[in-house]
Amino acid sequence: xxxxxxxxxxxxxxxxxxxxxxxxxxxxxxxxxxxxxxxxxxxxxxxxxxxxxxxxxxxxxxxxxxxxxxxxxxxxxxxxxxxxxxxxxxxxxxxxxxxxxxxxxxxxxxxxxxxxxxxxxxxxxxxxxxxxxxxxxxxxxxxxxxxxxxxxxxxxxxxxxxxxxxxxxxxxxxxxxxxxxxxxxxxxxxxxxxxxxxxxxxxxxxxxxxxxxxxxxxxxxxxxxxxxxxxxxxxxxxxxxxxxxxxxxxxxxxxxxxxxxxxxxxxxxxxxxxxxxxxxxxxxxxxxxxxxxxx
Numbered sequence: 127x128x129x130x131x132x133x134x135x136x137x138x139x140x141x142x143x144x145x146x147x148x149x150x151x152x153x154x155x156x157x158x159x160x161x162x163x164x165x166x167x168x169x170x171x172x173x174x175x176x177x178x179x180x181x182x183x184x185x186x187x188x189x190x191x192x193x194x195x196x197x198x199x200x201x202x203x204x205x206x207x208x209x210x211x212x213x214x215x216x217x218x219x220x221x222x223x224x225x226x227x228x229x230x231x232x233x234x235x236x237x238x239x240x241x242x243x244x245x246x247x248x249x250x251x252x253x254x255x256x257x258x259x260x261x262x263x264x265x266x267x268x269x270x271x272x273x274x275x276x277x278x279x280x281x282x283x284x285x286x287x288x289x290x291x292x293x294x295x296x297x298x299x300x301x302x303x304x305x306x307x308x309x310x311x312x313x314x315x316x317x318x319x320x321x322x323x324x325x326x327x328x329x330x331x332x333x334x335x336x337x338x339x340x341x342x343x344x345x346x347x348x349x350x351x352x353x354x355x356x357x358x359x360x361x362x363x364x365x366x367x368x369x370x371x372x373x374x375x376x377x378x379x380x381x382x383x384x385x386x387x388x389x390x391x392x393x394x395x396x397x398x399x400x401x402x403x404x405x406x407x408x409x410x411x412x413x414x415x416x417x418x419x420x421x
Contacts, residue, residue, distance in 0.1 A: 128247045147384045155373055156327055162357045184359040187352065188306070194352055195414050197345055197381050205386035208332050212400055213390040215328050218254070222325065223249050223409045226318035227416040233311050241306075244297065246417045250410035252290040256326055257402045258286050260333050260393035287326050295319055333393060349379050 150223045230245050251269070264286040283289035283380075298319065336342075348368040353376045360368040387400065392400045 158376045159373050162369045165357045187359045202387050205390040209389040209392040214316050215325050219325050222321045227413045231416050242417045246414050249413050253406050253409050255287045
């Protein structure tokens with residue numbers, strides 16, 4: 127995620143797009159420039175040869191542009207809603223881990239270093255597992271400082287966040303049976319432990335529920351037909367100036383669609399995705415500080 131100053135107009139205006147967007151956008155812009163140039167040359171040559179006064183009109187594209195604008199608004203709003211909901215969920219993750227660590231720090235004895243160390247490791251492990259689970263899967267072997275016994279336990283798990291959440295539940299229940307936690311304290315801790323699963327489930331809902339295919343297909347077809355017929359609307363009135371006009375309009379329309387595609391899945395590593403890596407590090411630092419442990 128890019129940190130920027132929204133009041134710095136020049137730096138925002140002249141900032142380059144993300145590479146993933148430009149890799150998709152550049153071939154389309156080059157194609158439209160060549161396609162429009164050939165079309166202008168052929169049509170203008172035919173008109174000169176036949177000495178025709180035929181004039182095209184932008185009326186149809188103006189009317190279709192209104193409909194297309196409504197689609198673009200709906201498309202971007204839908205994508206941004208998914209992005210913002212993901213941000214709220216990860217904000218809840220930060221708050222929930224802090225609350226859970228604060229309660230554990232108050233309930234555990236100061237000299238209970240074993241349990242303090244265990245929870246200070248497991249809470250960040252769960253957060254990292256959620257982050258990786260929402261991307262391309264969890265590989266716990268790549269984690270720094272993971273206990274070999276825990277790693278062996280996680281190797282056979284298909285859903286590692288669930289397994290880690292289960293281990294936290296088991297540890298809290300074991301401490302309750304040993305008398306370390308009272309029944310009231312167990313109920314207080316249960317709220318945060320249950321919230322972990324709810325946050326994970328909500329993130330999975332965003333990840334595993336894409337925009338309906340029919341809507342996406344129709345919208346892309348609409349954009350394609352609009353830009354592919356656009357040169358015909360300007361060629362007789364604008365001549366070869368039609369080329370930059372078409373390229374700019376194509377740039378605007380495709381950019382909005384590509385950016386919407388990027389932010390509708392906010393848990394990846396794209397430049398506009400959520401800063402889940404930074405949030406995971408922040409959570410680890412906060413939890414260890416709450417327990418009074420050095421990072």
